[in-house]
Amino acid sequence: SQQGEEDPQALSIQEGENATMNCSYKTSINNLQWYRQNSGRGLVHLILIRSNEREKHSGRLRVTLDTSKKSSSLLITASRAADTASYFCATAGLNRDDKIIFGKGTRLHILP
Amino acid sequence: SQTIHQWPATLVQPVGSPLSLECTVEGTSNPNLYWYRQAAGRGLQLLFYSVGIGQISSEVPQNLSASRPQDRQFILSSKKLLLSDSGFYLCAWIVRRNTEAFFGQGTRLTVV
Numbered sequence: 251s252q253q254g255e256e257d258p259q260a261l262s263i264q265e266g267e268n269a270t271m272n273c274s275y276k277t278s279i280n281n282l283q284w285y286r287q288n289s290g291r292g293l294v295h296l297i298l299i300r301s302n303e304r305e306k307h308s309g310r311l312r313v314t315l316d317t318s319k320k321s322s323s324l325l326i327t328a329s330r331a332a333d334t335a336s337y338f339c340a341t342a343g344l345n346r347d348d349k350i351i352f353g354k355g356t357r358l359h360i361l362p
Numbered sequence: 363s364q365t366i367h368q369w370p371a372t373l374v375q376p377v378g379s380p381l382s383l384e385c386t387v388e389g390t391s392n393p394n395l396y397w398y399r400q401a402a403g404r405g406l407q408l409l410f411y412s413v414g415i416g417q418i419s420s421e422v423p424q425n426l427s428a429s430r431p432q433d434r435q436f437i438l439s440s441k442k443l444l445l446s447d448s449g450f451y452l453c454a455w456i457v458r459r460n461t462e463a464f465f466g467q468g469t470r471l472t473v474v
Contacts, residue, residue: 280460292368292452292465293406300460338405342460348394348413349421350456350463354405 256339256354262359269326271356273339274319280342282315284324285334287355296324296337326358334360365389366468368453375473381426381440383469385453388434393455397428400450406466412436413463448473 257275263269268274273282281300285293286315299306299315306313312325326333338355368385376383387393394413398406408421410428418428425444429437436453453466 256472283462285463290450290468290470292467293454293463295464298462311386328474340463348411348419349408350411350454351395351399351408353408 254275256337256356259354260355260357260359262361263329264361265331269329269333269350269358269360271324271337271358273322273324273353275322275339275341276314276320277343279317282313282322283340283342283350284313285338285340285352287338289335294340295310299304326351329358329360331362334358364456366453368466368469370469371467373469373471375411375443375471377410377445377473378442381438381447381450381471382439383453383471385436385438385466386434387436387455390455390457391433392455393434394459395430396454396456397436398452398454400448400452400468406452408460410438417418443473443474 275361279301279336281298284296287293297308297313298309299313310327313323335355336355338352340352342350342357365388396411397409399409400406410420412418412430415430415433423438427439451469455464456463
């Protein structure tokens, strides 16, 4: 079954605004990752945050992780039309089973 | 450099026909390899993963199978396709546990 659940399922914002997407998961994790997918393409890794980290930045991306609430958020600041894509969170569990489980994703549409 | 090749990009197959999708990785050794399926507008479902040659873990019991005949080769197969096998199939690899995953460009399979 899916580990991560993103919300909202879809998000439309004006160019220049900030976009926030959330992810919740069910079991203890080793790390949480965010990926981006352009329509009909493979996924591209954006950022990885380990379970002992609370916040991480990469360019216009800011990721937070709250292990007590089993949730994470991805913030994209000053959005651009090129940010239009689907965004997925993925988790790697503590068990030595090497699984990487993805959520259902948030479809982000940046309006010009 | 490290790259992943997945082919074909698009495939249309009749119901009951066999399937073979191949994924190869370059520039690394002993990667973890993954097969995911994505239904239209949905998240990624983990189908199989492998931590070494001949080692396959199945996540979803169905008429698909996977094999890893060589260190950097991962094959997804079916003896008889069903309509429900249609989807976007993605191959991915990681160099070691708890690192980012790299994805191929995917194969869009339509079973008719």
